[in-house]
Amino acid sequence: MNDGASPSIPQLLSPQNATDLFHSVDAFLFDCDGVIWKGDKLIDGVPHTLELLRSKGKKLIFVTNNSTKSRRQYAKKFHSLGIAVTEEEIFLSSFAAAMFLKVNEFPPEKKVYVIGEEGILDELELAGFIGLGGPVGAVVVGLDQYINYYKLQYATLCIRENPGCLFVATNRDAVGHMTDLQEWPGAGCMVAAVCGSTQKEPIVVGKPSTFMMDFLLKKYQISTSRMCMVGDRLDTDILFGKNAGCRTLLVLSGVTTQSTLQDPTNDILPEYYTSKISDLLNLLGP
């Protein structure tokens, strides 16, 4: 966890503490939606900020609850926006779901029923699991724009009636920016629907669960105390960072407003906050 000296009240990022943070971490973990882009639009100053951090030797890691895309598709999205990111730097909740089954030695002869989109099916296939047909031993639920009653019914039957059937949620984000104009229901909507009909709770593998951290640590030999999680959501990104023992920086470029952060009912407090990641450019100086 954070060192004892961390103040409990979030500090606005300043030239002084930005420089301190910069020197005390080796890796920045970025959420994407609301931090790097909104919908299909890059947030102001992002490419330069990432370039600066890379040029100073910082590792950049992208940890997202997106489940609709595979790592390959996500890397393509970065490239299409002019940012060079490799598949290895991306940790998606679709990948986390596949890895969850893998580390739990899910038998390859059993099938996985998916409420979700291509990303989950792709990552399951890459991990050697079959996503359709046959006896179902696991149901994976993520964001699904094509949700319908029959998918909900099949998932419900599998979970209620197949003994030992796993119920895995990629994440429980309430809403997300499918477009940059308005919020759309997130995976939390489909996951809640299946909870409602099965009256069971899922295993969540995306943020704020630290399940993905194990895979990330295998690739990067960096102590979590020298990582900084940068995100726009308190209940996923910042909680994930705190759960994992990382430094935390909230950006106000996504779903969280300053008044939500400072509301007395909010008990998820980041170490720092700022309006957007490119503030680092100015604060860190040349």
Next chain:
Amino acid sequence: MNDGASPSIPQLLSPQNATDLFHSVDAFLFDCDGVIWKGDKLIDGVPHTLELLRSKGKKLIFVTNNSTKSRRQYAKKFHSLGIAVTEEEIFLSSFAAAMFLKVNEFPPEKKVYVIGEEGILDELELAGFIGLGGPVGAVVVGLDQYINYYKLQYATLCIRENPGCLFVATNRDAVGHMTDLQEWPGAGCMVAAVCGSTQKEPIVVGKPSTFMMDFLLKKYQISTSRMCMVGDRLDTDILFGKNAGCRTLLVLSGVTTQSTLQDPTNDILPEYYTSKISDLLNLLGP
């Protein structure tokens, strides 16, 4: 509430206590699915049981969380199965949703967005509310076999972004018998989906909420202590009966098994239980 002499352990219905119960109540409140029928099939002995109760002067009232039908459609279903029931004897959660808006003086110029089927739209129209288009001031969610992402999105936007928008759930039943062969997700599935994306809790108007009891009491001048709620679900029917201060009889012809009833984790205990309502025929004698 029940009189202090009621034993806390559910009693199997016997000739003795069935006769006692029969004489101490003036009205039987029946859940339908799992009690009167399963899917489209009448449960064994139902018509004779209802005839016997009517011939002895008991009021028969049908209190159901079904939201897909209006009272008119529901009366038709009874008739098609050879049972004479009037619309006035039927209390549906679709009707309850319309009445909820009425008693809360919902302004007629505001629109109601419905995730649900014809029953809700019909009952809203009968109560003078408009179910589509215009500024939305209430979202009513019931069972919807045609649920899709855009319905969820619209409901989510209305609830999150229209100040004061009501979120009304007809009921939260996890599953129901759409067919008599297997269980299908109930309104609880769609309601949970909207809770998941809005992170708000609905006002529930169906069982176990006693909202419907006010309307029922207006029609029938009977004290709730002289009513017996007969149902197959613990968390809706029996809880409703107990919340309203009725006598309670659980039938095992629907979703609840004897082992669920007697499981130590179950704390919703009916006063009596029996396998099906027609047991009354034999127990009460000629």
